[in-house]
Amino acid sequence: MVELRYEFVPGNTDSGHHVGSYRRRLPVSLVRMYENALDWEHLPHLHESSFSDLELLDSGAWGWRAKVVDQRKGTDSIIELRLDRAARRWITRNLEGPAKGVEIWTHVFELTPQSLDIIVDFFVPDVDAAQRDKVGRAYARAYEVLYDEDVRMMTERQQQLDRRIDAVESADSLMLGAVDEITTPLTFSLSDRFFVLQKVDAEWVVYPQRCPHQLGPLALHPDTPGQVHCSWHGYRFDLQSGECLGSSNCRLGRRPQVQVQADQLTVHW
């Protein structure tokens, strides 16, 4: 049994505002966890039910500060996250907006290289003593949903990183079968990389299975033909040019060609 010890910094928060905690064991490494805490970009995409829009104000190894818009409630907030690696914690503060003054402290305890415990403490000012448990439970429920989404992303990203390192297969072309027997979307690997074959309006389309940003899952954009998008941070790519349609300079890598001969479909470089 690991003893989970931590403390709050006197003067930084008022322990009288503590309304509750949330604890969870996560099957992820400390590297993935810190990466996730610093990753402001995923909030309005992976957590779209909790965050509508976000405008970054500042960021660095210390953390980030952003204006967060909640379109459903019609409110703006300024939120800041500060990471303190030495203390194994990050503090999220609401600097402006309806939740101004709320602080959320997350402490992390590494159990093995691939598992850790987190303890999240919620500090909310001006809550009646009789209401504290109820408010604390509401925060804990919201964090349960956020961490369900984050764990899926972190574990999938780790699997993709491991798979890249493990991949050894190599080939220049691959026959995928008779055109009228192929069910799409079809995932295949060629030269150690994974791609998806789709059929769009009688045309065969091939795109990488994983996003060049952080290996999130790519899919055809439902509304915009000729584009793929990623659900983790919302990047979109033009299939023709491979370019990212936004401010990022990442782009899709080389994609195999599709060839149909005698009703057999082959992909090749």
Ligand code: FES
């Ligand atoms: S992994 Fe970040 S947008 Fe795809």
Ligand SMILES: [Fe+2]
């Ligand atoms: Fe998250």
